Structure formats: C-alpha cells, structure tokens
C-alpha cells in the first residue's frame with residue numbers, strides 16, 4: 001500500500017499542495033517520498049528515503065516550481081526503502097514520470113523485454129517498467145498522445161495498479177489509470193486532484209469522482225475524461241459530495257482502524273498472493289536443506305508460526321519447532337548451530353524479543369530466514385532471505401490483516417516445499433493452489449454474510465466474565481489467536497487450549513452459561529471435536545461454534561454458530577476461520593465500551609496524524 005497524489009492548479013505552486021496531501025496519505029506508507037512538477041517544459045523532481053518530515057527537512061519539498069505535479073509516499077514491496085527506489089520513476093529521457101500504488105506481477109518479463117530494447121533501469125522496483133513502457137510505446141508511434149500511450153501501456157500490465165503519469169511534452173495533463181488499487185479524483189473551481197484516497201484532498205474539496213477498476217482518466221485544467229482501458233469507450237461520471245470528516249475519511253468511513261483492517265483483508269490477501277514465486281522458491285530451498293527449523297515469533301505472529309508447523313508437516317513432511325521468541329534462547333539457545341535454520345515471523349520486523357532470538361541464533365552461525373511486512377526493517381537486514389508479505393501498514397494495534405497474510409504466505413511456502421520434495425500429487429497441488437487463490441473471495445463472503453450474526457453474538461455475551469477457545473489440529477492456532485484478540489481488545493480474560501487438553505484440567509472451570517468457542521473446520525479432527533463439544537455441553541457451557549456452512553450436526557449442538565464457506569482444505573482453514581473471531585473481539589470491545597484502536601498498556605510505534 002502506497003499513497004499517490006496529483007494536482008493541476010489554476011494558480012500557485014503545486015509542490016506545497018502535494019506535500020500536504022502526502023502528509024495526509026502517510027498512513028498508507030512512510031518509507032520514502034517524492035514529488036515531480038512540470039515547469040517551463042521540464043520535469044522538476046525531488047525524492048528520498050525516510051518519512052515525509054525527514055525528507056522535507058533536507059530537501060524542502062515545497063520548493064519546486066509549477067502548477068502541476070504528482071507525488072508519492074511509499075510502502076516498499078519491491079526494492080528496499082532507498083532513495084533510488086523512491087517514486088516518481090522516470091523513463092530514459094527524463095521526460096515521463098510515474099507514481100504507482102500496487103504490484104506489477106509481470107514486471108520481470110517486461111523489464112527484460114525493455115532492457116533488450118536498450119532501456120536503462122535505475123531502481124529495483126516493479127514500477128519503473130511503466131515509464132519505460134510508455135516511452136517505448138511513444139517511440140513506436142510519435143503521433144500518439146500521452147493518454148493513448150498510457151492506455152496502450154497499461155493494457156500490458158498484469159497485477160494491481162493505480163498510477164498517475166506526467167510528461168514534459170504535454171505539460172497540462174495528468175493521466176491516471178486503475179486496476180485493483182484505489183483511485184479517486186477531487187474537483188473544485190480552482191483545481192483538480194487525483195489521489196489514492198479522499199483524505200488527500202478533503203480540506204480543498206468534498207466533490208469526488210471514484211475511478212473504477214479498468215478505467216483511465218485524463219485530468220486537465222478544463223476537467224476530466226474517463227475511458228475504459230479495455231475498449232477505450234468513454235464513461236460519464238459526475239462528482240459526488242462526500243460528507244465525511246477528515247478523521248472518518250482516513251478510516252474510509254469505518255469507525256475504527258481495526259474494523260477497516262478486518263474489512264481490508266480480501267484486498268490485502270490478493271496483494272499477498274501476488275508474491276513473486278522465486279522468493280518462495282528460494283526460501284523453500286533453504287527449508288528443504290535445513291537439518292532443523294525453528295519458527296520464531298511473538299503474539300499473533302507466533303500463532304502464524306504455530307499454524308505453519310502443521311502446514312509444513314502435513315504438506316511437506318518437514319518437522320518444525322514453533323517457538324515463542326522470548327523463550328527461544330532459554331529453550332533452544334545452546335542447541336542451535338550452523339545447521340539450524342530460524343524462520344522468523346514478525347509483522348514489524350522490529351519486535352525486541354524476536355530480534356534477540358535472531359541475534360542469538362546468528363551468533364551461533366544459524367541461517368536466519370524472515371517473513372515480515374516491513375521491508376527495510378531490522379529483520380530484513382539480518383535475514384539471509386526474507387519475504388515481504390505485502391499487507392500495507394498496520395495502523396490498528398490488533399493484528400488482523402497481517403495475520404491472514406502471514407498464514408497465506410506460509411501455506412504457499414509449504415506447498416512449494418511439498419512440490420520440491422515430491423510429497424504431493426499434481427492434482428492435490430492444483431487443488432490447494434486453487435483454494436489459496438480463492439481465499440480473498442472466501443474472506444469477503446464471510447465478512448459480508450456473517451458480520452451481523454457476530455454482532456448479535458457479541459450483544460448476547462457482552463457480560464461474560466471469561467471465554468474458552470478450543471480447536472484441534474491446525475485450528476489450535478486459530479483458538480489461540482481468537483483468545484488473544486478478545487483479551488487484547490475487549491479486556492475479557494480468555495483461555496485457549498487444543499481441545500484434547502481441555503479435559504486434563506481446564507474443564508473444571510465450566511459452569512452453566514460459560515461461553516466456549518469451538519473452531520470446527522470439516523477436517524480429520526471434526527469427529528473428535530464433536531466429542532469435546534458434547535463434554536462441554538453436558539456441563540452447561542454455552543457453545544459458540546465456527547462451522548462450515550451446512551454442518552447441521554454441530555449447528556444442532558451449538559447455542560450460536562457462525563458459518564464459513566464449504567470445502568476449504570485444512571491447511572488453509574485458519575485464514576477463513578479466524579475472521580469471525582476478529583469480528584467477535586471487535587464487537588465485544590464495542591459492546592463493552594472499549595476502544596479497539598487504543599487498547600490500554602499497548603503502544604504502536606506508528607503514529608497517524
């Protein structure tokens with residue numbers, strides 16, 4: 001997730017307007033920033049790594065001449081957060097500049113093709129293929145307008161993008177295009193704006209035009225023209241009045257970041273699934289050769305590591321040890337050696353306990369592999385190989401979208417490893433890969449169809465003093481995560497166990513009305529789990545079951561149920577099954593008057609203005 005912005009003003013300089021708009025988009029990314037304006041037929045560009053204020057202090061982002069320009073605030077996906085990778089990116093002639101939010105899936109092929117035609121690339125980004133592609137298109141037909149060249153170029157792009165393009169040769173226009181990344185325009189009598197998100201221009205205008213997927217729009221001081229990318233047909237769309245306050249706008253109308261991030265998951269999962277195959281292959285190669293693998297993490301990331309141990313074992317026959325990072329040194333420190341591999345999972349890549357474990361492992365010459373959301377974080381610097389999960393900045397304290405992204409990367413990794421080791425048939429591989437591809441839609445369905453039901457359940461149980469969460473197999477990790485979310489956000493003491501353990505002590509807590517949440521995918525554990533449900537029911541527990549659609553047997557045993565779509569393979573099931581638990585924690589917090597974005601005693605290192 002990055003923030004893009006552009007403006008054409010009737011009067012005055014664009015640069016300070018772009019700078020302030022990027023500040024309002026900083027919640028979308030903050031590892032580098034850049035602006036380009038057009039003045040006297042030339043592009044004037046400033047960019048650097050660092051937060052906007054830091055870059056401004058060094059380069060004065062307001063000091064660029066010209067009434068038209070575009071800007072970008074970045075969340076790195078391809079290429080480290082360095083100046084060279086900061087947007088805008090330009091073509092070989094320095095006449096065309098592009099800012100981009102999204103991921104170009106086929107950039108490697110395009111880059112090779114363009115390099116073979118003599119284009120010289122300066123960055124490691126996927127974005128840089130776009131200005132070169134436009135340049136190449138114009139070379140082939142110099143009578144084309146910038147808009148037509150952009151249109152032809154974006155037809156060749158795979159993946160997601162919202163882009164804004166300027167050219168020194170057509171100094172009165174900004175051309176934008178969108179596919180699966182947000183793009184909106186704002187308009188008033190004095191200016192026209194394009195942006196990733198409404199807050200960027202809300203202080204200047206509340207008249208907005210939403211650009212849809214598959215559309216291109218040309219902005220000029222005369223107005224705008226929207227076309228369909230596929231067939232160039234013109235689309236007529238009038239501006240709408242937006243009645244959001246600036247605070248609501250940053251949260252896209254959601255009352256809290258946590259809810260926004262829960263709802264973002266279909267989109268973040270789509271982004272995560274766009275990971276480049278060769279990173280997964282490379283990491284799978286390291287795992288394949290490892291003598292022993294520790295999967296080290298804290299909190300929610302630890303629950304992903306726990307789930308991964310089932311994935312690696314079931315699919316690739318690889319035994320791994322999930323370890324809570326703060327225990328790693330005491331538990332395994334002495335046995336770690338040059339043959340050990342530490343797969344480290346950390347959304348932020350900066351968690352102190354996790355980094356301490358990594359340091360201890362490195363001192364003993366172990367191989368460190370990283371999975372993180374923050375490229376440029378310490379974890380990416382100390383890992384032999386790392387994967388960036390591409391979930392965009394996490395603003396809420398509660399990890400939601402970053403957890404499901406971690407799970408989907410780990411499932412993809414286990415699949416690759418299984419293939420490498422010849423442990424999986426092609427049919428099974430195809431089925432699992434296909435199910436993973438469908439996961440974003442599955443998650444969207446759960447949110448759409450189950451959110452109201454979860455709200456009702458939260459109302460019913462809002463006075464509960466304590467909750468139990470139980471699952472078997474890989475769903476144990478989901479039970480732990482459901483417990484953590486509820487405690488962290490709604491301050492309700494909660495207990496989680498593998499369901500088989502509940503009768504070895506914890507069951508003595510049960511008395512009539514005690515809420516017990518069961519995670520019930522339709523896998524090999526289901527029959528035994530029904531036994532566990534009966535045990536609890538017999539003691540008067542109130543059963544809340546997360547079930548597969550149409551599981552009438554468990555439905556009939558449950559006091560309340562939440563359904564997820566049918567037919568999800570067990571190794572992927574934590575992604576859909578955790579969604580109702582995230583919603584439950586959120587709505588329980590609301591019912592109890594807690595503030596889900598600012599749970600007490602927990603701080604987030606990112607501040608949003």
Ligand code: M6R
Nearest residue numbers: 299300301346347348351398399
């Ligand atoms: O950035 P990390 O993934 O290393 O953070 C680890 C935990 O602090 C984190 O997952 C925490 O448990 C969540 N915010 C809980 O929702």
